[in-house]
Amino acid sequence: MIKLVSFTAAVCWGPDEPFKIEEIEVEPPRALEIRVRMICASLCHSDIIVWVTVQPLYPRILGHEGVGVVESVGEGVIDLKQGDTIIPTFIGECGECINCLSGKTNICFKHPMLIDGLMPDKTSRLSVGGEKLYHxxxxxxxxxxxxxxxxxxxxxxxxxxxxxxxxxxxxxSTGYGGPWKEAKVEMGSTAAVFGLGGVGIGAIAGAKMMGASRIIGVDINNKKKEKAEFFGMTDFVNPIEVGKSASEAIKEMTGGLGVDYSFECSGVEVLLNEAVAATVPGRGMTISIGTGVDVSFKMFQLAMNKTLRGTLFGGIRPRLDLPTLIQKSLNKVFMQTYH
Structure with a gap:
C-alpha cells in the first residue's frame, strides 16, 4: 500500500474555470523519481494555452516553471539527494539517442516533452479526493x-x-536560446524581437551576448521598454503609436532591407507573418519561439529565400546548456553586461 501525504495545490477543474486551492495527496517517489518541495513557481504563456485550449485533462495542476528542494528520492537515484535544489525541465536529454549524439537538436527521443499530463510510465503520483490528478x-x-x-x-x-x-x-532560457542555439546570430548583425515578455527579454539578452549591433524590440506595451533596454534593446517600436505595421517600421529603420534575424516571442498569431516580413530577403531568418496556435502563413515570404525555423526550449539542451545560463546568472553576467 503506497502511503499518501497531503499537501495543497492550485487545482484546475476545467477550461476557463478559476483555480481552487485544494488539499491533494502526493505519493512518495518511485524508482528514478524525486519528490520536491516547491520554493517558487512562475506563470508561463504555455500554462494559459493548456488551461483554456489544449487537451481537456482535468482535474489538473498546471505550472512547469519553478524551483524546489528535493525532499526524498526513489530507488536508483544517484545524481541527486535530499536537500538538493533543482529546477524542472519539460524536455530531457539522454545523451545517447541519435538526436542527442548529433549535436544538432535538443529533441531527445528517450526523454521527450510529455503532453499527456502523466509521468513517463503513464501513471500519476497526484490525486485529489481519490481522483487522479493530471499535471x-x-x-x-x-x-x-x-x-x-x-x-x-x-x-x-x-x-x-x-x-x-x-x-x-x-x-x-527559451528566449535566450533562440539567438544562441538556433539562429547562431553573428557579430554585428541586426535583430528584431516581437513580444517583450520573459521570453522576449531572454531573446534580447541572447542577441546582445552574440554580438548583435542593433536589436529592435516590438510591443504595444510601452512599460516594457525600459526593462528591454536594460537587457540590450537598442530601438523600440509600438505599432499602434507609429501607425503602421511593425515590419514596415522595421524596414524603414534599416534602410528598406529589414533585419538579419527576427524572433517571434509573443504567441500572437498575426505576428509570425510580421516577423518574417521584417527580415532581409535572401538570407533573413525568423525563429518562431512564442507561437502556440495554428497560423495562416504567407508562403511567398519564404520564396524570397528567407528561413522560418521552429524551436522548443530555444534549442537549449537541459544538461549541457542550462548550467551555462545558471552560472551566468550566479555571476550576475546579465546585469553586469547590460547595466
Whole structure:
C-alpha cells in the first residue's frame, strides 16, 4: 500500500474555470523519481494555452516553471539527494539517442516533452479526493510538493535567487536560446524581437551576448521598454503609436532591407507573418519561439529565400546548456553586461 501525504495545490477543474486551492495527496517517489518541495513557481504563456485550449485533462495542476528542494528520492537515484535544489525541465536529454549524439537538436527521443499530463510510465503520483490528478508536461509546479522523473530535473546552486532559477527553467532560457542555439546570430548583425515578455527579454539578452549591433524590440506595451533596454534593446517600436505595421517600421529603420534575424516571442498569431516580413530577403531568418496556435502563413515570404525555423526550449539542451545560463546568472553576467 503506497502511503499518501497531503499537501495543497492550485487545482484546475476545467477550461476557463478559476483555480481552487485544494488539499491533494502526493505519493512518495518511485524508482528514478524525486519528490520536491516547491520554493517558487512562475506563470508561463504555455500554462494559459493548456488551461483554456489544449487537451481537456482535468482535474489538473498546471505550472512547469519553478524551483524546489528535493525532499526524498526513489530507488536508483544517484545524481541527486535530499536537500538538493533543482529546477524542472519539460524536455530531457539522454545523451545517447541519435538526436542527442548529433549535436544538432535538443529533441531527445528517450526523454521527450510529455503532453499527456502523466509521468513517463503513464501513471500519476497526484490525486485529489481519490481522483487522479493530471499535471503540466513533466510536472505541476503550482503545488507545495510534486513528484518528478530525474530525467527532467537539473541541479542548481541554492544561492541562485529563486525567482531567477524559476525563469531559467523555461521562459528566459527559451528566449535566450533562440539567438544562441538556433539562429547562431553573428557579430554585428541586426535583430528584431516581437513580444517583450520573459521570453522576449531572454531573446534580447541572447542577441546582445552574440554580438548583435542593433536589436529592435516590438510591443504595444510601452512599460516594457525600459526593462528591454536594460537587457540590450537598442530601438523600440509600438505599432499602434507609429501607425503602421511593425515590419514596415522595421524596414524603414534599416534602410528598406529589414533585419538579419527576427524572433517571434509573443504567441500572437498575426505576428509570425510580421516577423518574417521584417527580415532581409535572401538570407533573413525568423525563429518562431512564442507561437502556440495554428497560423495562416504567407508562403511567398519564404520564396524570397528567407528561413522560418521552429524551436522548443530555444534549442537549449537541459544538461549541457542550462548550467551555462545558471552560472551566468550566479555571476550576475546579465546585469553586469547590460547595466
Amino acid at each position: 503540466m508536461f513533466t510536472c505541476g509546479t503550482w503545488s507545495e510538493y510534486m513528484v518528478l522523473s530525474v530525467a527532467y530535473a537539473v541541479k542548481v546552486d541554492a544561492s541562485l535567487p529563486p525567482a531567477h532559477a524559476s525563469l531559467l527553467s523555461c521562459g528566459f
